[in-house]
Amino acid sequence: MEALVESEALASLPVPLPSPEPEDIGDLYIKHRPLLLHIACRKFRVGEPDAESLLQEVFLSFMTTTTKVENIKAWLVAAMCNASRHYWRGQGKTESLPENFDDHCDPKSRSIADQVAIEITLRQALDYLQPRCRDTLFLHYFEGRSAVDVAKQLETTARYAEKLIHNCLKRVREIYFSITAVKR
Amino acid sequence: MMIEQHYDEEVLAEFLAEPRDAVSRDKHLASCDICLGSLDTLRATARTLKEPAVWGPSISTAPRPETLAFLRGVAKTMADEDATAAVWIKELLAGPREEWAARLAEHPEWRTGGMVRRLLKAGDEAVAIAPLDAVTITAIAVQLAEGLAESAYPRTALRHLRGLAHYDYGYALWYTGAMREAVETLDSANSHFDGVIAAEFDRGRADLMRSMIYDVLERRDEALSIANVAAAVFARYEDNDRFAAARSASAITLQSAQRIREALAIHAEVSVASVSDRWKVSAIANMALCYRDLGDFSRAADCLVRAIEGYERLGMMTFRSKSRWALADVFARQGKYEQALSLYDELRPEFEECGMANDVAMISLDIAETLLTIGRTDEIGEVCRKAMVYFVASNLSQTEPALRALAYVQEALVAGRVTPAAIRGIRAFLLAPTEEPVRLFAEIRQ
Numbered sequence: 001m002e003a004l005v006e007s008e009a010l011a012s013l014p015v016p017l018p019s020p021e022p023e024d025i026g027d028l029y030i031k032h033r034p035l036l037l038h039i040a041c042r043k044f045r046v047g048e049p050d051a052e053s054l055l056q057e058v059f060l061s062f063m064t065t066t067t068k069v070e071n072i073k074a075w076l077v078a079a080m081c082n083a084s085r086h087y088w089r090g091q092g093k094t095e096s097l098p099e100n101f102d103d104h105c106d107p108k109s110r111s112i113a114d115q116v117a118i119e120i121t122l123r124q125a126l127d128y129l130q131p132r133c134r135d136t137l138f139l140h141y142f143e144g145r146s147a148v149d150v151a152k153q154l155e156t157t158a159r160y161a162e163k164l165i166h167n168c169l170k171r172v173r174e175i176y177f178s179i180t181a182v183k184r
Numbered sequence: 185m186m187i188e189q190h191y192d193e194e195v196l197a198e199f200l201a202e203p204r205d206a207v208s209r210d211k212h213l214a215s216c217d218i219c220l221g222s223l224d225t226l227r228a229t230a231r232t233l234k235e236p237a238v239w240g241p242s243i244s245t246a247p248r249p250e251t252l253a254f255l256r257g258v259a260k261t262m263a264d265e266d267a268t269a270a271v272w273i274k275e276l277l278a279g280p281r282e283e284w285a286a287r288l289a290e291h292p293e294w295r296t297g298g299m300v301r302r303l304l305k306a307g308d309e310a311v312a313i314a315p316l317d318a319v320t321i322t323a324i325a326v327q328l329a330e331g332l333a334e335s336a337y338p339r340t341a342l343r344h345l346r347g348l349a350h351y352d353y354g355y356a357l358w359y360t361g362a363m364r365e366a367v368e369t370l371d372s373a374n375s376h377f378d379g380v381i382a383a384e385f386d387r388g389r390a391d392l393m394r395s396m397i398y399d400v401l402e403r404r405d406e407a408l409s410i411a412n413v414a415a416a417v418f419a420r421y422e423d424n425d426r427f428a429a430a431r432s433a434s435a436i437t438l439q440s441a442q443r444i445r446e447a448l449a450i451h452a453e454v455s456v457a458s459v460s461d462r463w464k465v466s467a468i469a470n471m472a473l474c475y476r477d478l479g480d481f482s483r484a485a486d487c488l489v490r491a492i493e494g495y496e497r498l499g500m501m502t503f504r505s506k507s508r509w510a511l512a513d514v515f516a517r518q519g520k521y522e523q524a525l526s527l528y529d530e531l532r533p534e535f536e537e538c539g540m541a542n543d544v545a546m547i548s549l550d551i552a553e554t555l556l557t558i559g560r561t562d563e564i565g566e567v568c569r570k571a572m573v574y575f576v577a578s579n580l581s582q583t584e585p586a587l588r589a590l591a592y593v594q595e596a597l598v599a600g601r602v603t604p605a606a607i608r609g610i611r612a613f614l615l616a617p618t619e620e621p622v623r624l625f626a627e628i629r630q
């Protein structure tokens with residue numbers, strides 16, 4: 001039930017708008033490389049050099065398949081996920097993998113490509129923040145620290161830390177929405 | 185603080201740390217869709233900020249020149265091969281199919297990946313109009329792909345191409361009804377796909393076909409399991425139409441197993457899914473068959489009317505005719521014999537025009553059966569005489585037509601209008617359909 005609620009919540013963030021797919025395989029590689037590498041390296045913890053090799057294999061298969069691909073980005077993402085899983089099976093990985101290792105299978109929920117696009121965009125938005133703001137969000141949201149703990153770390157009052165958490169969240173969202181907004 | 189009667193983000197952010205039921209306890213928030221929507225996006229941001237991927241070191245976004253050069257090099261080789269193969273394929277496939285393999289043997293320079301791809305394309309184009317040609321074409325593609333030099337192509341691309349050749353060969357075999365041979369060929373396809381880390385999608389296509397074959401072979405549990413695996417693959421690749429195809433394959437297997445209500449639920453799900461109209465309309469037509477089998481003729485008729493409209497809109501006239509036929513059957517089951525006969529009479533010339541001899545014969549039996557039911561037996565002879573002509577003309581096998589004919593005899597028996605000699609005559613006719621096609625139903629008329 002909780003997973004469903006999370007999925008619904010995720011569906012509420014805007015995804016960066018897709019652009020038309022290029023016909024040239026090189027252009028396609030350039031366009032999708034960041035997303036696909038992010039999936040292999042961040043979601044599946046594959047090292048970047050190995051991820052690049054997997055990426056090459058994925059594009060080779062994309063070029064080889066003789067059937068019409070309905071959604072190129074989704075195809076590449078799913079193939080990259082499969083290639084990453086295949087990679088770890090080959091490596092005999094024993095440490096835990098992300099909870100969404102097997103992907104979801106519900107076409108109605110947001111796709112892994114969209115989720116990753118949100119992560120990449122949010123990461124980009126974080127780069128625009130002041131270091132103190134970034135640290136605040138890191139401590140509170142990523143490390144799960146309370147406002148009191150954040151205050152101690154930043155050597156300020158708990159009330160100010162609370163204010164900082166809210167303001168920094170607001171700021172990163174403003175940047176996020178400005179990145180994903182439709183440009184006219 | 186309120187802005188235009190709504191909470192601002194600062195107030196909403198307070199709810200992030202609260203239990204979820206805090207929302208329902210807040211009078212405004214519980215009933216305000218705008219604020220609930222804003223809170224959802226806040227939760228999404230907060231949740232995403234917990235992901236390690238958001239905080240890790242950035243990944244180089246600059247493309248690797250060597251990967252770029254490799255991919256563009258492969259693409260160029262493929263394009264060059266395809267262009268040359270476009271000329272060769274016409275030469276290869278000239279004349280009768282019995283000559284093609286020998287001609288290929290005379291031209292070792294034709295043994296390229298491009299030629300395999302062209303053959304697969306040619307097989308795909310031939311399968312619906314000349315299935316036996318498609319079998320030969322794809323068999324040659326398999327032979328050619330298996331013989332390609334390992335050193336001339338990237339290893340995984342070659343394995344993938346070989347898998348695709350076997351898959352297409354299997355498809356052509358399936359189309360001609362060679363089910364067991366098709367299964368063996370799909371096994372070969374999978375053995376190639378298994379060695380390719382990004383061939384999961386094509387493996388899914390092979391699984392979908394295998395599921396349909398297993399349904400025919402009455403290996404239904406396996407068919408269902410494999411169709412579900414294929415559906416999961418297509419969902420991940422966001423190929424909605426193939427997802428619908430896999431779900432429909434599951435439903436059709438459930439229908440074969442007489443699990444009609446489960447099948448109906450899946451068809452209903454596909455009929456409203458985000459898929460192309462072709463799949464929605466097919467799902468509605470299949471829903472009709474489920475309702476019919478459940479004895480809900482009214483709903484069956486409603487669905488068939490919708491399917492007929494849909495097929496007409498899509499220009500799928502053969503499917504439209506089949507749905508009209510099913511509607512006529514439903515009318516007959518509802519006791520609306522005149523409406524059924526009227527539709528049957530409209531349909532028979534349609535099938536004749538399309539050259540669908542088997543269907544002409546079958547619908548004639550339906551007409552005869554309906555006429556028998558309503559006591560218009562004196563009209564049966566002429567209808568069935570025409571059917572016999574079609575049986576002979578199309579060299580029908582002894583399966584479904586035979587069963588229908590026997591069903592007809594049963595009806596005739598119930599009506600007391602059949603003699604042992606007539607039954608023997610029907611049997612003799614079915615065993616040797618070229619003999620005296622008119623005699624069979626002339627005897628039934630006695």
